[in-house]
Amino acid sequence: MPQGHIARKRFGQNFLSDAGIIRQIIDAIAPKPGEAIVEIGPGLGAITVPLQAACGHLHVVEIDRDLIAKLKQTWSPAQITIHEGDALKFDFGTLPAPLRVVGNLPYNISTPLLFHFASYAERVRDMTFMLQKEVVDRMVAEPDSEAYGRLSVMLQYRFNMASLFDVPPTAFKPAPKVTSAIVYMQPRPASECSCRDEGLLGKIVTAAFGQRRKTLRNTLRDHVSDADFAALGINPQARGETLSVQDYVRITDYLVEHKTDLAG
Numbered sequence: 001m002p003q004g005h006i007a008r009k010r011f012g013q014n015f016l017s018d019a020g021i022i023r024q025i026i027d028a029i030a031p032k033p034g035e036a037i038v039e040i041g042p043g044l045g046a047i048t049v050p051l052q053a054a055c056g057h058l059h060v061v062e063i064d065r066d067l068i069a070k071l072k073q074t075w076s077p078a079q080i081t082i083h084e085g086d087a088l089k090f091d092f093g094t095l096p097a098p099l100r101v102v103g104n105l106p107y108n109i110s111t112p113l114l115f116h117f118a119s120y121a122e123r124v125r126d127m128t129f130m131l132q133k134e135v136v137d138r139m140v141a142e143p144d145s146e147a148y149g150r151l152s153v154m155l156q157y158r159f160n161m162a163s164l165f166d167v168p169p170t171a172f173k174p175a176p177k178v179t180s181a182i183v184y185m186q187p188r189p190a191s192e193c194s195c196r197d198e199g200l201l202g203k204i205v206t207a208a209f210g211q212r213r214k215t216l217r218n219t220l221r222d223h224v225s226d227a228d229f230a231a232l233g234i235n236p237q238a239r240g241e242t243l244s245v246q247d248y249v250r251i252t253d254y255l256v257e258h259k260t261d262l263a264g
């Protein structure tokens, strides 16, 4: 790829430059010819080049016009389909399924991006992302740990996830301030994501983690009474971080079944 690009902070541009790490990422993805793969933020092509070499054709979504111009100079449409614009607004439903999604994601928008991808989970085979290690730790965190929160519950509801390996700041140019990590995400079968109202699940989880030091009786007072907690077998004195993903699904399903007056 042509270089000479000045990294733009507002687009979260830290370009991978460590050949060993690039190889590890490609090995983790293990791309095969003919697979439908989309890369978010190809940048200067650090992982685009080996990905395209392995799978033949690749979709990419890139927001930076200068980088798009460079991509167009380098690749033919037969090799890469370039989707110009914001990945947060991109309709991944227009790409072939089952889709493999990969990317060294811009860290400043990683959480909204993850939720955007989650809305396409049914069309996705798997996703392999580089993110801030702190975010990956939150995604895969278990109940009763400091990192466990809304991101853990909402993503674990939809995906099986594993943190694969860490990547030091020295692997990038310019070097970010934080350590990164590679996370692998595979959508759970639809039969396992059977919460009866996912919108309400989101509201309950957001409320439960809104004030971490408070009890569930306090944080969920608008939704769940002491009688409901008793029927669910959940201690209202407990705090949000003690409940499993399944507990949150049980609370939501119980409310859908027993309450007709749920505040929108």
Ligand code: SAM
Residues within 6 Å of the ligand: 011, 012, 013, 014, 015, 016, 017, 040, 041, 042, 043, 044, 045, 046, 047, 061, 062, 063, 064, 067, 085, 086, 087, 088, 103, 104, 105, 106, 107, 109
């Ligand atoms: N993949 C390259 C690498 O590993 O060296 C670049 C990674 S850099 C961390 C993030 C990339 O995402 C940049 O190319 C940036 O321009 C692009 N980007 C930032 N925000 C974006 C958005 N909202 N939609 C699509 N691409 C975006």
